[in-house]
Amino acid sequence: MTTLLDVKNLWVKFPTRNGIFDAVRGVSFSLGKERLGIVGESGSGKSMTGRAILQLIRKPGMIEADHIALQGQNLLNLSEKQMRSVRGKQISMVMQDPKFSLNPVLTVGDQIVEAYRLHNKASKAEARAKALEMLEAVSIRDPERVMKAYPHEMSGGMGQRIMIAMMLIPNPEILIADEPTSALDVSVQGQVLSIMDRLVKERGMGLIFISHDLNLVSQFCDRVLIMYAGRVVEVCQADKLHEAKHPYTQGLLGSLPKFDAPRPRLEVLNRDPAWREAPSVESTS
Numbered sequence: 001m002t003t004l005l006d007v008k009n010l011w012v013k014f015p016t017r018n019g020i021f022d023a024v025r026g027v028s029f030s031l032g033k034e035r036l037g038i039v040g041e042s043g044s045g046k047s048m049t050g051r052a053i054l055q056l057i058r059k060p061g062m063i064e065a066d067h068i069a070l071q072g073q074n075l076l077n078l079s080e081k082q083m084r085s086v087r088g089k090q091i092s093m094v095m096q097d098p099k100f101s102l103n104p105v106l107t108v109g110d111q112i113v114e115a116y117r118l119h120n121k122a123s124k125a126e127a128r129a130k131a132l133e134m135l136e137a138v139s140i141r142d143p144e145r146v147m148k149a150y151p152h153e154m155s156g157g158m159g160q161r162i163m164i165a166m167m168l169i170p171n172p173e174i175l176i177a178d179e180p181t182s183a184l185d186v187s188v189q190g191q192v193l194s195i196m197d198r199l200v201k202e203r204g205m206g207l208i209f210i211s212h213d214l215n216l217v218s219q220f221c222d223r224v225l226i227m228y229a230g231r232v233v234e235v236c237q238a239d240k241l242h243e244a245k246h247p248y249t250q251g252l253l254g255s256l257p258k259f260d261a262p263r264p265r266l267e268v269l270n271r272d273p274a275w276r277e278a279p280s281v282e283s284t285s
């Protein structure tokens with residue numbers, strides 16, 4: 001499999017009053033043209049891992065790694081200016097809530113046109129035609145009308161699809177989606193997922209899909225990294241998640257509600273302090 005991204009020994013550190021807090025501790029993985037899920041409970045370091053790849057950790061937070069290699073090029077050696085061109089152009093990121101990412105005072109159309117012209121030499125008319133095409137690609141039914149609308153006039157699902165359209169304009173090799181569907185209801189969630197799925201298949205893109213939803217990730221992704229306390233504790237084929245070997249993953253699976261076999265009480269995940277330091281389990285075969 002072609003490796004698009006290789007992350008080796010990634011640490012994200014925050015100085016606090018009580019010393020350095022390691023939010024991400026020695027995470028390593030590679031990404032091909034696939035859908036790679038990152039799951040784990042709140043605070044396990046999923047978002048920080050995604051943001052660190054794009055060097056979007058706010059100071060005084062620090063990123064350290066042996067390398068974060070994008071097709072062989074170590075991103076850690078790039079200047080901020082070079083990094084700006086990687087962001088968006090080669091790697092795009094979609095966040096949970098589009099309301100915070102879209103500019104509220106510009107129409108959707110103006111924002112997409114602007115994003116397109118930032119990355120491509122194009123006249124306004126050409127950029128507009130491209131914007132309409134992009135909106136159609138993310139299954140927006142009436143793109144002419146949507147172009148004239150403001151972000152607050154959009155539903156959550158529509159806003160998220162618009163964000164995905166904007167992120168895809170520069171044709172990135174990698175899309176990092178951080179809880180992209182958690183604010184959406186289930187039917188809209190399905191639409192957004194199928195759009196991302198199509199893009200991975202048709203464009204040969206690599207997708208990092210960050211989520212706390214184990215069921216969703218096991219159905220949608222090809223492989224899954226399970227994070228606990230800043231580390232990857234297990235790597236699994238998504239469809240084999242139920243055969244996971246690490247007690248933390250087994251605990252997470254055990255604490256999911258089951259609708260077909262209701263239990264009087266959900267299992268509580270008992271965390272073993274030894275999990276914080278134990279080596280990660282590779283169960284991809």
Ligand SMILES: Nc1ncnc2c1ncn2[C@@H]1O[C@H](COP(=O)(O)OP(=O)(O)OP(=O)(O)O)[C@@H](O)[C@H]1O
Pocket residue numbers: 014016021023040041042043044045046047048049061212
């Ligand atoms: N500026 C900061 N200073 C100190 N600690 C931070 C800072 N930002 C994040 N953290 C800590 O880093 C850890 C990892 O956070 P991260 O957002 O990656 O978790 P997550 O797994 O994505 O959780 P969630 O699912 O809730 O988004 C958390 O314990 C968080 O409190």
